[in-house]
Amino acid sequence: MNYFILLFSFFYSISCHSFTDKPIRIVFGQDGASGVQTTFRYLQTSIPKPLDIIRETREGVGGGISQEYVSKKTPDGRTLLYVTSSIILIPLYNNTFTFDPIKSFDTIFYIGHYDQVLVVNSTLSSNLKDLIEYTEKYPQKLMYGHNGEGSTTYRGPLEIFKGNVLGIPYKSTAQMMPDLFGERIHMTLVSTPLAKTLLQNGKVKLVASTGKYRIKQFNIPTVSETIPNYEQIIWHGILAPKGVPVHIKRFWYNYFKSGITESFVKDMEERGMIIIQKDFDQVILQDMKKRK
Secondary structure, three states: OHHHHHHHHHHHHHHHHHHHOOOEEEEEOOOOOOHHHHHHHHHHHHOOOOOOEEEEEOOOHHHHHHHHHHHOOOOOOOEEEEEEOHHHHHHHHOOOOOOOOOOOEEEEEEEEEEEEEEEEEOOOOOOHHHHHHHHHHOOOOOEEEEOOOOOHHHHHHHHHOOOOOEEEEOOOHHHHHHHHHOOOOOEEEEEHHHHHHHHHHOOEEEEEEOOOOOOOOOOOOEHHHOOOOOOOEEEEEEEEEOOOOHHHHHHHHHHHHOOOOHHHHHHHHHHOEEOOOOOHHHHHHHHHHHHO
16 A cells, blocks of 8 residues: 555656756736736745746736637646636636636635735825715716726726726836826736835825725725625735646645645735635636626
8 A cells, every 4th residue: 555655756856857958938918017917926935845946927908918828828727827817707808818717727725815905095085985076077087097808907997986987008017107196097906015105105195905894904994884795805815727637726726725835825915915725716706606
């Protein structure tokens, strides 16, 4: 019995080594300064025996370009996709993409989720009820920045303000910030870590967070305190092209799970990310049901 276990372990280690001895890439839909790449760097640093993984950026359409690119790669475990919940929304808004969130990918690892924060430039009220009433009285006068149709930054303000705001697309959040600071656009949704940075520089006002509960780092209400039952969180995870062998999926799952240390969880909580172990397939299925 022990002999067969040892034999299996031996061949398993050989098969894993055979695909990790060549370049491994993880593709991002956002730039190196973004929250997704920052989170991955924290995770990679926390892994006891980190592999040399090449980070590749393919920006655009809220992550859709990176998602389409990886969906067509060979499922050999050498190309992974760092993804957020925008992958559910993008195909609903943009029919130029051919990938399917379930049929085109295998789930590897669910990392955790952030709330988002609605921020406005210094000319506006920080009271959400007042802002909603203003947009009802003056529809399409207020402009918000977003990362492309289908991104969470696109859909969120439309839901909150019932379509009474005008969306302005940007390739990245970094490109959007000068226009927000310069009062050329009025608002946007940002991740919790970025909201913390923006609060420190004093150039914008934080209005409300999109999660179920108030964020302890900020003295602001939730959107649901004005719009009952409203909730929008941004989850992070890692996918692979559909068809990756089971033993390689298991290898990557164990690899990333080894980085979920107490120190990593604490660091992420300080940045506003909630780390909870979840079945990634179920997360995607449930999110698709909510979005349709």
